[in-house]
Amino acid sequence: MLFRAIDGLNEVVGRVISVLAIVFAAIIIYDVIMRYALNAPTRWAFDVTKQLFGFYFVLLGGYALRHQAHVRVDLITGALRPRARRIVEAAGYPLFFFPFAWVFLEQSWIFAARSWNQGETTYGAVQLPVYPLKMAMCLAAGLLLLQGISEFLKLVLNREDVVRHDA
Numbered sequence: 001m002l003f004r005a006i007d008g009l010n011e012v013v014g015r016v017i018s019v020l021a022i023v024f025a026a027i028i029i030y031d032v033i034m035r036y037a038l039n040a041p042t043r044w045a046f047d048v049t050k051q052l053f054g055f056y057f058v059l060l061g062g063y064a065l066r067h068q069a070h071v072r073v074d075l076i077t078g079a080l081r082p083r084a085r086r087i088v089e090a091a092g093y094p095l096f097f098f099p100f101a102w103v104f105l106e107q108s109w110i111f112a113a114r115s116w117n118q119g120e121t122t123y124g125a126v127q128l129p130v131y132p133l134k135m136a137m138c139l140a141a142g143l144l145l146l147q148g149i150s151e152f153l154k155l156v157l158n159r160e161d162v163v164r165h166d167a
Contacts, residue, residue, distance in 0.1 A: 001153075002149075002150070002153065003149075003150035003151075003153045003154055003159070006146045006147060006149065006150035007066055007147075007150055009062075009143070009146070010062035010063050010065075010066045010143055010146070010147050010150075011063065011066065013059060013062065013063060013143060014060055014062070014063025014064075014066070017055065017056055017059045017060055017063075018056075018060070020052050020053075020055060020056040021056060023052060024048075024049045024052040024053055024056070027045050027048055027049050027052070028045070028049055030042070030045065031045035031046070031049075043124075043125040043126050044125070044126040044128075046124065047122050047124040047125070047126055047128050048126075048128065051122075051128060051132075051133050054133045054136070055133060055136050058133075058136055058137050058140040059136055059139065059140050059143070061140050061143065061144040061147075062140070062143035062144045062146065062147035063143075063147075065144060065147045065148065065151060066147050066150070066151075076088065077089060086155050086158065089155055090152060090155040090156055093148060093151070093152040093155070094152075097148050097152075098145070098148060098152075101141060101144055101145040101148055102145065104141040104144070104145075105138065105141035105142055105145055108134070108137040108138040108140075108141045109138045109141075111134050111137065111138075112131060112134040112135040112137065112138045115130055115131040115134045115135075116131040116134075116135070119131075120134075
């Protein structure tokens, strides 16, 4: 089914991107050692780790939605029976989630295209290109929108075997 393909895509992206946490931790450790042990600070480490964390943060949105890890306020749905909860959650996707995800996708595309066309760079000691991170925002919006479609389909098709609810 379509939702299995989308879930699989976001699972792979999430696992690959999670490796970035190790990479930027290693860069920070390297910079600390260079700065304090060898008195030779790097000019690039701060900007690179900021950008890597940006990739890490934005690209894990779909993965987080797949695993129901986003912040939720279950004041209404927490007291409902499972069928009523499913209906309310399913209604929330076209009312709130899909419009937000579409605007996020559309605006991040405009944001990334402008950055690409301008050849935008950081203002730090080392001028790194900014447009890859802004393009990652657009990709993240697309992955989040796809995962929202998957979650919506699971709710509508009553696929309890693949829907993960809070315990």
